[in-house]
Amino acid sequence: MKNIILEKIINNKLQNNLNIKDYIPNGLQIEGKKYIKNIILGVSICQQLLNIAVKLKADAIIVHHGFFWKNESSVIKGFKKKRIYTLLINNINLYSWHIPLDINEKIGNNIYLAKILDINIQGKINPFIFYGYLKNKISIKKFLLKIKNKLNRIPLHFGKNAPKKIYKIAWCSGAGQKFLGKVLHYKVDVFLTGEMSEMNFHIANENKIHFISAGHHVTERGGVIMLSKWLKKKFKLKTNFIDIYNPI
The missing domain is CATH 3.40.1390.30 (NIF3 (NGG1p interacting factor 3)-like)
Structure with missing residues (x-):
């Protein structure tokens, strides 16, 4: 080609x-x-x-x-x-x-996160933030364990007095921490992104929402993984996704 x-x-x-x-x-x-x-x-x-x-x-x-x-x-x-x-x-x-x-709503980082975390996508809060629901209410501990298992990373989490059972999720791959204030208006139980800022701790605790930072790198592997598979299947190209470790 x-x-x-x-x-x-x-x-x-x-x-x-x-x-x-x-x-x-x-x-x-x-x-x-x-x-x-x-x-x-x-x-x-x-x-x-x-x-x-x-x-x-x-x-x-x-x-x-x-x-x-x-x-x-x-x-x-x-x-x-x-x-x-x-x-x-x-x-x-x-x-x-x-x-x-x-x-992108077919091949993209946020779509991949929804697939591996079993989130039913309902729409977008803005072009970068998706939101949706889990199949059933689950404990925040169970959701954190799923993130750990699927992304092979222990996420950072805080949310004082946030609900122990969660259902409605908003997420943004990569550096989405700046969107926490916007997410608050949509009454979600959890906001998941890749990075965090100092101010996120207080905003999440004061608004009783779970804030999860899973890592910029691991939340943005999915798009290239899906793209690699699509190119191989549709165009018979030889593709190889190489995951260079990055703890950030």
Whole structure:
């Protein structure tokens, strides 16, 4: 498959034509060889992922967190030079889809979280926050255990005087902690996201809501996992999701 065709089909699948204001350019960020058969996928670009891609003779890398972030220095030196040099010298295409891979309703990070945590999606609070219901009311301890088992991460949790049994859930993959205030108006039992800020502790406790921070990395693995499976099944491409450990 041609590299520009791969970009188009993923743009179409992720509906990357909605004029979304993002922090990085979505799609093909660094051009490599013209034809693609072997694709490595990961959450974030890093030298370890690049080295694996070179070893496995990948034609392309697809990540959720790529290059060229807003407010980032445009100077290419040090580790950034090494990363880009690795791509160029090995003629590897680099693709990145950020917000489109968070908010897509078929292949996306938030959809994946709903699937593995058995949440029935009801809608969105805003483009980034989904909400829904569990099949039955369960204890918060049981829900935390499910997160631990499914994401292989012990989540941070607080919520003084929040209900012991939970049913209505709101969630946002990645750095969604800034949305806690907005979620309060929807009377959910739990708000799940990837990161947390100091102020979240007091806001959650004062409003008797469970706040769960499961990790930015693990809450954003799902989109690239689903994308990898879709590309393999529909287009017979060789895909390999590489999970580079990140405790954040």
